[in-house]
Amino acid sequence: QVQLVESGGGLVKPGGSLRLSCAASGFTFSDYYMSWIRQAPGKGLEWVSYISSSGTTIYYPDSVRGRFTVSRDNAKNFLYLQMNSLRVEDTAVYFCARKGLGDYWGRGTLVTVSS
Amino acid sequence: QSVLTQPPSASGTPGQRVTLSCSGSSFNIESNTVNWYQHLPGTAPKLLIYSNHQRPSGVPDRFSGSKSGTSASLAISGLQSEDEAVYYCAAWDDSLNGPVFGGGTKLTVL
Numbered sequence: 001q002v003q004l005v006e007s008g009g010g011l012v013k014p015g016g017s018l019r020l021s022c023a024a025s026g027f028t029f030s031d032y033y034m035s036w037i038r039q040a041p042g043k044g045l046e047w048v049s050y051i052s053s054s055g056t057t058i059y060y061p062d063s064v065r066g067r068f069t070v071s072r073d074n075a076k077n078f079l080y081l082q083m084n085s086l087r088v089e090d091t092a093v094y095f096c097a098r099k100g101l102g103d104y105w106g107r108g109t110l111v112t113v114s115s
Numbered sequence: 116q117s118v119l120t121q122p123p124s125a126s127g128t129p130g131q132r133v134t135l136s137c138s139g140s141s142f143n144i145e146s147n148t149v150n151w152y153q154h155l156p157g158t159a160p161k162l163l164i165y166s167n168h169q170r171p172s173g174v175p176d177r178f179s180g181s182k183s184g185t186s187a188s189l190a191i192s193g194l195q196s197e198d199e200a201v202y203y204c205a206a207w208d209d210s211l212n213g214p215v216f217g218g219g220t221k222l223t224v225l
Contacts, residue, residue: 004159045219046216050212060213101165102214105152105160107157108159
């Protein structure tokens with residue numbers, strides 16, 4: 001069955017960096033677009049990044065563009081999110097999801113940005 | 116502030132039918148299909164409806180979706196206690212080149 005497992009979250013100071021990983025299994029990873037989506041405490045869902053199956057097409061919202069970088073390793077079935085210049089408002093649970101809108105999601109990993 | 120607008124809360128009694136609404140714009144709901152998700156804290160959001168009204172395998176037919184213009188709705192009939200969750204709508208947004216979500220509706224089964 002399709003499984004997505006995020007890891008790499010934790011506590012980081014403002015201005016710091018963190019790299020999230022998403023291990024995919026149960027489907028042909030290289031066939032699918034993938035997304036990162038986050039949920040800040042008490043808030044709704046917010047799209048963070050979107051990457052095509054080959055990794056050649058990538059989109060970000062203005063809130064993270066220039067600070068976050070999404071990538072993928074189709075040989076290892078991993079999706080990554082490199083987060084730099086982190087801000088307090090980046091505090092959230094980060095989910096990886098299959099496809100643009102997400103038909104399957106992971107359980108998420110918590111990123112806390114605080115001094 | 117979410118791009119798609121959902122009422123923050125809704126409620127119903129067991130067996131009742133409830134309808135959750137989602138409002139967007141010509142850039143998202145009107146020009147693209149809508150998904151609905153069920154989310155319980157600490158778990159992975161679960162896809163309930165895709166392409167406006169399609170149900171993935173395993174989703175009961177008590178859940179149904181519809182779309183008209185810039186709005187969409189999710190109906191839940193025969194409400195059960197296990198339906199208590201937060202429900203999110205989502206659609207691709209052509210102006211943002213990415214998915215947009217509603218703020219979620221917390222459904223309480225009284």
